[in-house]
Amino acid sequence: MKDILDRNQNKAEEVRTLLREKKVMMVNIISSPGAGKTTLLERTCEALADKTRIGVIEGDVATDRDARRLQKYNIPIVCINTGGGCHLDSHSISKVLGHFALDNLDLLFVENVGNLICPSQFDLGETFKLAVVSTAEGDDKPAKYPMLFTGARAVILNKTDLIPYTNFNVAAFESDIVSLNPGITIIKTSATGGEGTDRWIGWLTSQLESFRAG
Amino acid sequence: MKDILDRNQNKAEEVRTLLREKKVMMVNIISSPGAGKTTLLERTCEALADKTRIGVIEGDVATDRDARRLQKYNIPIVCINTGGGCHLDSHSISKVLGHFALDNLDLLFVENVGNLICPSQFDLGETFKLAVVSTAEGDDKPAKYPMLFTGARAVILNKTDLIPYTNFNVAAFESDIVSLNPGITIIKTSATGGEGTDRWIGWLTSQLESFRAG
Numbered sequence: 001m002k003d004i005l006d007r008n009q010n011k012a013e014e015v016r017t018l019l020r021e022k023k024v025m026m027v028n029i030i031s032s033p034g035a036g037k038t039t040l041l042e043r044t045c046e047a048l049a050d051k052t053r054i055g056v057i058e059g060d061v062a063t064d065r066d067a068r069r070l071q072k073y074n075i076p077i078v079c080i081n082t083g084g085g086c087h088l089d090s091h092s093i094s095k096v097l098g099h100f101a102l103d104n105l106d107l108l109f110v111e112n113v114g115n116l117i118c119p120s121q122f123d124l125g126e127t128f129k130l131a132v133v134s135t136a137e138g139d140d141k142p143a144k145y146p147m148l149f150t151g152a153r154a155v156i157l158n159k160t161d162l163i164p165y166t167n168f169n170v171a172a173f174e175s176d177i178v179s180l181n182p183g184i185t186i187i188k189t190s191a192t193g194g195e196g197t198d199r200w201i202g203w204l205t206s207q208l209e210s211f212r213a214g
Numbered sequence: 215m216k217d218i219l220d221r222n223q224n225k226a227e228e229v230r231t232l233l234r235e236k237k238v239m240m241v242n243i244i245s246s247p248g249a250g251k252t253t254l255l256e257r258t259c260e261a262l263a264d265k266t267r268i269g270v271i272e273g274d275v276a277t278d279r280d281a282r283r284l285q286k287y288n289i290p291i292v293c294i295n296t297g298g299g300c301h302l303d304s305h306s307i308s309k310v311l312g313h314f315a316l317d318n319l320d321l322l323f324v325e326n327v328g329n330l331i332c333p334s335q336f337d338l339g340e341t342f343k344l345a346v347v348s349t350a351e352g353d354d355k356p357a358k359y360p361m362l363f364t365g366a367r368a369v370i371l372n373k374t375d376l377i378p379y380t381n382f383n384v385a386a387f388e389s390d391i392v393s394l395n396p397g398i399t400i401i402k403t404s405a406t407g408g409e410g411t412d413r414w415i416g417w418l419t420s421q422l423e424s425f426r427a428g
Contacts, residue, residue, distance in 0.1 A: 033246045033330050033359060034351025061331060063358050084361060086300065086331040114359070116247050117275060117300040117329055136350030136376060137248025144277050145247060145328070147298060162350060162379055167406070192381070 008122050012090035015097070015125025022102040025211040026110060027204075028126035030148055032141075033114030035134040036158040038066045039191040040200070041109060045073040047201045048107070052208070055100050057110045059088040066111060076100050087118040090125050107208060120147040127211055128153035135159045135166060139173035146180050153207075154185040156200065161190040222336050226304035229311065229339025236316040239425045240324060241418075242340035244362055246355075247328030249348040250372040252280045253405040254414070255323060259287040261415045262321070266422070269314050271324045273302040280325060290314050301332040304339050321422060334361040341425055342367035349373045349380060353387035360394050367421075368399040370414065375404040 019026050029037050045054060055076045058067040067079040078096045080088060088110065100108065110126065112119040120129075131152040133141055136159055142149045149155060155177060163170070174186060187203060189196035233240050243251050259268060269290045272281040281293040292310045294302060302324065314322065324340065326333040334343075345366040347355055350373055356363045363369060369391060377384070388400060401417060403410035 032248065032328070032351075033355055034348070061359055061361075063354075065354055065358060084331070084335075086329070113331070114246070115300070115329060115331055117298070117327070118332065121298075134248070134350055136348055136373065137246075140277075140279055141247055144279060145275055147275075159350065162376060165376055165379055 005121065008089050008091070011094055012123035012125040015090055015094050016127075018097070019102070019108070019125065019127070022105070023212060024102055024105045024108050025208050026108045026124070026126045028110045028112060028119075028124050028129045029132060030112045030116070030119045030129055030152070031114060031132035032116045032134070032137055035114070035132045035137065036156075036191045037111050037114070037132050038069055040132060040156060040158065040189070040197075041070060041111065042073075043191050043194060043197045044109075044201065044204070045070065045075060047197065048205075049073055049075070053104055053106045055105050055108045057088075057093065057096060057108065059092075059111060059113045061085070061113055076105075082113060086113060086115050087122050088112055088124060089122045093124045116141065116145040116148060120151055128207070131155040132158055133173075135162050135168045138166075139169045140176070142173065142176040142180060149177050149180045149184065152181070152184060154187060154203065157186060157188045158191055160188045160196065161193055219335065222304050225308055226337035226339040229304055229308050230341075232311070233316070233322070233339065233341070236319070237426055238316055238319045238322050239422050240322045240338070240340045242324045242326060242333075242338050242343045243346060244326045244330070244333045244343060244366070245328060245346035246330045246348070246351055249328070249346045249351065250370075250405045251325050251328070251346050252283055254346060254370060254372065254403070254411075255284060255325065256287075257405050257408060257411045258323075258415065258418070259284065259289060261411065262419075263287055263289070266419075267318055267320045269319050269322045271302075271307065271310060271322065273306075273325060273327045275299070275327060290319075296327060300327060300329050301336050302326050302338060303336045307338045330355065330359045330362060334365060342421070345369040346372055347387075349376050349382045352380075353383045354390070356387065356390040356394060363391055363394045363398065366395070366398060368401060368417065371400060371402045372405055374402045374410065375407055
């Protein structure tokens with residue numbers, strides 16, 4: 001396992017160096033199945049498509065359903081089917097980068113396989129990891145699955161529209177996250193309805209500006 | 215990987231033989247994080263505690279929060295913390311079986327680590343696998359994560375109380391599941407409120423009777 005992680009890390013650094021040269025910011029989105037990653041990407045494409053050149057790598061165990069949902073935005077999309085594999089690794093990312101015209105790209109999203117555990121352990125060469133949690137999963141997820149939240153730059157708390165129908169405790173959720181990662185940014189959204197996505201887009205745009213300047 | 219799975223399978227058969235001798239039915243419960251496995255166990259303990267001797271193995275990446283939620287039922291519980299590991303295996307189950315008085319047990323639940331992918335690949339020696347899906351995850355989960363649904367004897371569609379607030383399509387969900395596994399039993403519940411749990415308890419009791427007779 002250590003050998004696998006070491007080889008993954010070496011390739012991740014290669015990917016990171018290449019994307020740095022090409023000035024492409026890569027965001028590795030990780031969540032449980034059904035937290036709303038694809039819907040968040042839909043809102044993001046709608047908000048940014050005119051001013052930011054976006055590409056997407058879709059990681060899925062099976063089917064190309066998520067990739068097909070994004071085709072309407074006329075952006076470059078590559079679908080990686082892991083055939084049962086529980087995460088993407090830096091080698092799989094490196095292999096598909098050639099399908100993108102990196103000189104014509106500002107922002108590359110990786111929608112990782114839906115899994116709160118394994119993807120957290122594999123650096124893909126991303127600029128940063130983004131965690132997405134649905135309120136319907138319960139407020140105890142950061143404490144029970146700490147690795148992702150320790151390593152992510154921001155967490156989207158999605159499906160806030162469902163809070164009135166659950167026993168989700170926002171204060172407990174935020175307190176657990178901050179004790180794992182005091183510097184993390186927490187953004188609340190309901191991606192289906194669009195609430196809160198303006199704050200997400202504003203934060204993302206500021207990250208892109210810092211990345212380009214840095 | 216093949217070697218790991220072979221060794222897991224051998225130990226799983228040992229566990230299965232032992233539990234068969236002791237007439238203990240073991241149910242391996244698998245779901246995404248936050249689908250409602252622990253709440254379903256709470257309702258099950260409440261309904262069956264007087265007539266069925268229940269034990270629970272709680273698998274978690276970190277914390278003993280789920281185990282603590284079940285302590286009020288005065289049943290034997292063993293918590294396995296995987297320390298980052300994404301699934302339980304038959305060796306971890308075999309090791310903790312000694313903590314249970316198997317002669318005084320009818321039903322042993324394993325609440326697997328919250329993960330829709332990896333736990334499906336590891337036989338624990340269970341009598342059968344039970345899949346749990348929350349409606350908030352979306353109706354596309356069986357098609358996108360087929361392994362669990364192919365191997366499970368039943369699937370609980372939980373959080374039916376949230377359906378009015380989502381775009382969940384029950385017919386599409388059922389159709390995808392049945393095309394993967396025509397013989398699977400689908401039971402709809404809202405474990406928090408208790409709706410539908412009587413059908414779950416009835417089905418579970420019939421499985422226990424068949425197991426004992428078989």
